Amino acid sequence: MVKQIISSLGNNALALVMSINLGKSEDINVQAGKRINDLKIAIYGNNGTSSMVHDAYLMRVTPHDFCEMITVFASVTLMPKLKLARLVSDDGSTEIPFSLPSYDKQDVVTCFSPVYVYEQWQNFLLAVHVYKKFGAFMHIYLISCITSIFKLMQRYETAGYLRIQPWNRVNFPHVPPHVVDPFVGIEFQNQAAAHTDCLLRYKEAAQFVMFLDLDNIIIPRIAPTYVEEFQRLTMEKPRIAYLVYDQESYAFVAPRKGRAFSVESMLNSLRYTRERNHHKYQQQSMYLNSAEPLISAENVIEIEQDFLTMVDQHGVSDLLPELPERYHYTNNLSKCLNDNYYRHLKHGNVGKIRCPGPQVCEFPKLPNVMCVHVNATHVVMVKTSPITFYFSTNPYFTTDIGCRPQ
Numbered sequence: 001m002v003k004q005i006i007s008s009l010g011n012n013a014l015a016l017v018m019s020i021n022l023g024k025s026e027d028i029n030v031q032a033g034k035r036i037n038d039l040k041i042a043i044y045g046n047n048g049t050s051s052m053v054h055d056a057y058l059m060r061v062t063p064h065d066f067c068e069m070i071t072v073f074a075s076v077t078l079m080p081k082l083k084l085a086r087l088v089s090d091d092g093s094t095e096i097p098f099s100l101p102s103y104d105k106q107d108v109v110t111c112f113s114p115v116y117v118y119e120q121w122q123n124f125l126l127a128v129h130v131y132k133k134f135g136a137f138m139h140i141y142l143i144s145c146i147t148s149i150f151k152l153m154q155r156y157e158t159a160g161y162l163r164i165q166p167w168n169r170v171n172f173p174h175v176p177p178h179v180v181d182p183f184v185g186i187e188f189q190n191q192a193a194a195h196t197d198c199l200l201r202y203k204e205a206a207q208f209v210m211f212l213d214l215d216n217i218i219i220p221r222i223a224p225t226y227v228e229e230f231q232r233l234t235m236e237k238p239r240i241a242y243l244v245y246d247q248e249s250y251a252f253v254a255p256r257k258g259r260a261f262s263v264e265s266m267l268n269s270l271r272y273t274r275e276r277n278h279h280k281y282q283q284q285s286m287y288l289n290s291a292e293p294l295i296s297a298e299n300v301i302e303i304e305q306d307f308l309t310m311v312d313q314h315g316v317s318d319l320l321p322e323l324p325e326r327y328h329y330t331n332n333l334s335k336c337l338n339d340n341y342y343r344h345l346k347h348g349n350v351g352k353i354r355c356p357g358p359q360v361c362e363f364p365k366l367p368n369v370m371c372v373h374v375n376a377t378h379v380v381m382v383k384t385s386p387i388t389f390y391f392s393t394n395p396y397f398t399t400d401i402g403c404r405p406q
Contacts, residue, residue: 001211002218002230002243008204014043014085014098015075017196019170020058020387021068021180041387042088043096045078052079053088061192067355068185069170071192089384097391102205107227108136109206111198113213114167114189116358117329117371117403118145121152122254122261123215128161129263129303130217135225136210138162139201141194143169144373144403148322159314166395167194168376169405173390188357189405207231218245219294249273250294258320264304270294328369329403336361363404371403 009015040057054076062070078085085096110131118124131138140153142164157164170182170190177184195211202209208230210218223229234240253269255261295303310316341356343349354360376392 002208002245009075010077012080012082013075013077014045014082014096015200016043016056016073016096017061017193017200018058018072018074018389019069019182019186019190019193020072021182021185022070041074043074043076043078044084044086044088044093045076045082046084047079047081048083050079054078061196062187066353067187068180069182071190071196073196087387087389089387089389092382092384094381094384094389094391097393101201101203104205106137106202106206107225108208108210108230109198109202110136110138110210110212111195111202112138112140113191113211114141114143114194115145115214116143116189116405117333117363118142118149118214119324119327119330120215121146121149121258121323122266124149124152125261125307126263126266127214127217128156129306130219132161132306133299133303134218134220135227137206139165139198140214141165141167141198142374142397143167143189143405144371144401146324146403147370147372147399148319148324150372150397152316152319152323155314155316155319156310159310166374166376166397168374168392168395171378171390171392173378173380183405184359185355186357187355216247256325258323261320262304263307264300267295267300267303328366329363332364333358333361358405366403369403370399371401372397372399373401373403374398375401 040055042053042055044053045051056074056076058072058074060070061073082098085098086093087096128138138161140162142150142153145153153162153164156162167189170186172180172182198211199209207227210226212218218226220226220229223232230243233243249272250270251273252266252271254266311320337356337360340360341353344352374395375398376395378392379390381388381390
C-alpha cells in the first residue's frame, strides 16, 4: 500500500503508538480508526517553564479481532520544546520516552514489516537496488536475521540506502502468561504498530510512504520514478488517501553463492507464475505490480552498476562469500504461516484463524547458525489504575539469543 501524506498532526503534537490487552470480546468495535468505547488517557507535558494536562482518545489501528492484543494510537497537542511527557493514571504517572520525527526531506519512504529469522539475502539485494533506482528510502524493522546478512544491511545503511530500526517485542515483566502473553497475543510481531510508527516517523518528511514486506517490489510503470508515478495517480483526486497495488507472483533464478550474485541476471530471469499468492514468505519469489516487460534494459544495466559500485567501493565484496548458501528457516516458516493463516484467509474460513505470527510455528534449534537478535531493557512497572503502562529502553542487537523469535 502507498500512503499519500496530506497533512500533519499539527504543531507541538505528541503521538503515541501502543499495544493494549483488551481481550477478545464481542463488544470491541473492530473497525480501524474508531475510538475504543470512549477510552481515553490523560497526558502531562512540561517544557521546563510551563506544564499542562490534556486528554487523548485511543483510536484502534488493528482492523480485526484475531488477537487479544491490538495496536492503538493517540495524539495530543502540548507545548513547544517539550522536555517531559507522562501518562497520568488515577494513582500515579508513567514517563513517556519519546523521539522526534525525521525532518530530512524524502520523496518516498518504504516501510517494511518486521523481519525475523531473515535469510533471503538474494531478495534483499534485489530490493535494495531496485528501490534506490526508483527513488525510495528503505526503513527496515528488524528482529532477527543471519549475522552475515545483518552485516550486509549495515553496509547499505552506512551508504545511505536504508535505516535499520531494532524492533523489540512487547513484554510485561513479572506479569504471568495466563494474565497476558504478548508473544502469543500479537499478530506478526506487532506489524500494525511498526507500520504506524513508520508513518509517524516520516509524516513530516516524505511525500509518500509505502508499506510492504521485504519480498515485495513495486516497479513504476507510468513514470520513471515512484514519486512521479504516485503524483500522476493522485493528481486528479487530491484528497485520495492511499493507493493499493495488486500483487502478482514471479519466480527468478538466484545463485546460492554470494560471489555469483548479479542483479542483472536475477531481473533477466524473472518469469510470471500466473498466481496471485498471499504468502508473506515464499522461497525465491517476489511480488511485482505488472506483467512483462517489467523493467527496461537500460534500467537493468543501471541497477546492476549500482550494485557493482557497492561491491567495489563500499566493502560489499568482503561480505558476499559469508552469505548463507541454504535456507534454514524460510521454507518451514512459509508452510506454517500458509497452513495456519493464509489458507484460511483465502478460503474465507475466518473462524479457524488463530492470532497469526511466528508463535504458531516451530523453529528448529540450530546452534551452528549464527544470528543477531534484538534485545532491550524492559522496565518493571508498578501497577496503576485503570491502565498500567510498560515500555522498553536501549534497544540493541546481540548474538546471544539466536534467530528464533522470543
